[in-house]
Amino acid sequence: MKKENFLIKMTDISKRFGTVQALDKVNFTVGHKEVVGLVGDNGAGKSTLIKVLTGVYLPDQGEFYFEGKKESINSPKKARDMGIETVYQHLALIDLMSIARNFFLGREPVKKYAKVINFLDRKKINDVARQALKEIGITIRSIDEEVSVLSGGERQAIAIGRAIYFGAKLLVLDEPTAALSIKESQKVLDYVTGAKERGLSVIFITHNIYHVYSVADRFTILEHGKKVGDFNKDEVSAEDIIEVVRTGKRPV
């Protein structure tokens, strides 16, 4: 937090839904190659903050800087174009579509036919998706397989692999280990570390402090739409964080 060199800097972000103040002047930063654990109880404002960051909601107030430049993100597409990739727990992939089609959804490579019609470049789609997933260490049976047959961990893996392939600078993971087996959770945590090693920053939203504690460099804790504090990993133990989330107060 000393150097003023952030990938993402959000200042005084407020968002209100009717009578509910979902976010109240929240400051939030993510450094380069940093894994930030965004934690807090239900209704703390984690999801709202992320949806502001990724262009799903417009904030009522506040400023946003990306690589030091002031920006306004008004659509998920813009966030994606800037290099912010979000992997939502249930919204990462389309169940009824193949892995290959999911991988390139919204950014399909095309071959021009008769200089007018853009056809999907099926060969490229299949080859690149297979290769990219392999590089990250994801093994799948067939690239044509429908996503609905995959396990929760495999889905997360594909979504993370996709983000890395498309040159994301910031990966936002929303409850990536919820409802996963122990083995699968560990795999996803390994992908997070792998993403960091490749130079990405990661925001890791979760209820499971132990999961995030093993991979995060820093923790931002929210409570009732306000920030309780930022803690570097060397300052706190996992138990301390749980205590802060439980009581909603900074440790004394």
Added chain:
Amino acid sequence: MKNKSKFSSSIALLFRYHPEFGALAGLVLVFIIFCFTATRFLSIESIAGIVTVASELGIIAAGVTFLMITGEFDLSVGTTFGFSAMILAITAKAGIPLWIGFLLALSAAFFIGLVNGIITVKYKIPSFITTLGAMMFWRGILLAVTGGFAIRYWGTSSFLYGLNGHFLGELRTSAIWFFAIIFLLNVILVKTPYGNATYATGGNKEAARILGISVDKIKITNFIICAMLAGLAGCIQFARFHSVDPIRGTGMELEAIAAVVVGGTLMNGGYGNLIGTLFGVLLMGMVRSGLIMSGAPAYWYQAFIGIILVLAVIINTKLKGWAIK
């Protein structure tokens, strides 16, 4: 998949990736049955008759398929069918060139689809309701304007011939329109980014939105495609009958939906294709003709279609569930 033999797992894959397979099997089965029960079922006239009826319904069903894959319904296609046909008939009778009447008819369909799409997307209400309202509203306008009377137009022209004229004896040009539309839409669906976006929108619209797809635009566009195809089908049928009555097309929306669902397309969207609809429509046309030629009263058609519809969905659901295991 480990406990299945290689053969049965490749059959499973076939069903999982080819929603049209069930309808094809049904088509073959019904065909074989009628070959035994119906006299002269295998004649050119009989086949051509089936294709002619199937083509008009099929052009509507093609649009309905596209929209259903997007995750939406259009119950107003029967009304749009009648509305467009009526516009072409009235303008033709008034001496306006047919191609202008045709463009006006398609424009009206475009407008109906656009309104359906915008209302559904903007107010976030089920398209079942939007298009049920549209079905009643435009039908009401049609009845009010015509006073309930049919319009006849006995003129002939190459334009009407192009829409639905005879060729090669008993065949009609409507079949060419039908097959071309099925082919074109299926290419768009399976081979282009737009098709990918359509599947994604129907499969999970929130996920698609987050992945940067303009879900609303895709939906509105597909409402328009669906309505315009219904309008085109109306004009094509007018070219065959040379007359339109204001209740023309009533019930066709449900027949189209039945054909689409028999063809393996999922009601909730995200899964299906046009080839299945092709088989579904042919199956229904075949049942209609085959029953009559087997000597059954025409009323039985509805009863049979009802059974086929429910059976097809049960079988498709079972097959898909079995294939995924």
